[in-house]
Amino acid sequence: MLIAQILGLLSFALGIACFYQQQDLRLKQLMVLLNINNAIHFFLLGGITACLSSLISALRNALAIKFHSAWLAALFIAITLALGVPLITHPADWLPLVGGCIGSYAVFCCTGIKLRVVFLLGALCWLLNNIWLGSIGGSLLEAMLLITNMRTIYLLRNQAALVNT
Numbered sequence: 001m002l003i004a005q006i007l008g009l010l011s012f013a014l015g016i017a018c019f020y021q022q023q024d025l026r027l028k029q030l031m032v033l034l035n036i037n038n039a040i041h042f043f044l045l046g047g048i049t050a051c052l053s054s055l056i057s058a059l060r061n062a063l064a065i066k067f068h069s070a071w072l073a074a075l076f077i078a079i080t081l082a083l084g085v086p087l088i089t090h091p092a093d094w095l096p097l098v099g100g101c102i103g104s105y106a107v108f109c110c111t112g113i114k115l116r117v118v119f120l121l122g123a124l125c126w127l128l129n130n131i132w133l134g135s136i137g138g139s140l141l142e143a144m145l146l147i148t149n150m151r152t153i154y155l156l157r158n159q160a161a162l163v164n165t
Contacts, residue, residue, distance in 0.1 A: 004044035008130075008137025011037050015141040019119075019148040022156065024111055031061045031107075038138070042096075047133045049084050049093040053100035056080050064107035073108035077101045092132040099125030113160075116153050120146060 014034040021027040035058035042050035060076045084097040102122035110118050123145045130138030 001044075004041055005136050007037055007041040007044065008135045008141070010137070011041055012137040012141040012144065015145050016148055019116070019145050019152055022152060024115060025065060027115075028061050028065050028107060032058050032065075035061060041135065041138065042133065045133045045135060047096070047129070047135075049087050050096035050129055050133065052084055052087065053080060053096040056083070057100055057103055060104055061107055068108060068111075070109055073104045076104035076108070080104065092129065095125045095129035095132065099123075099129065113153050113156050116149050116156070120149055123149065 011034060014030060014037060018027055018030040018034055021030065035054045039051050039054035039058065042048075042054055056076065056079060060072075063072060080097055080100045084093075084100075088094060088097075099122045102118060102125065106115055106118035106122065123142050127139060127142035127146070130142055
């Protein structure tokens, strides 16, 4: 359990680094590392749907670095549900699956401020999942991601306003 919580705290640090990024490319690159770390963390906590969703998200985010496609978003949503739904043993198991589906839409169909707003919705699902699993670092991560992401949205809006004046 201690190793799982240490990995959760590492996820916390990686997540903060992710959402301070104002460049979409760097954000997605760091998210791949975060997803892999999260997969191991959730596996150790016994969160099988969260582990699966994190692994799928790592592959998805790696592809999203090069591709921007609604078809890929739909494919990853279908994969997440097809592989994840049979593993559901408790209603809370839906949270990482829904969060993963929201993330798929975000990385393949959104950019800039919209990307970060959609990520806020996914972060809410993951926050509830992490609280349910007892993930200290994961819960801190998602709470801070909500705050950090809102800050980045604010900065991006201000930059856009300056450009438009």
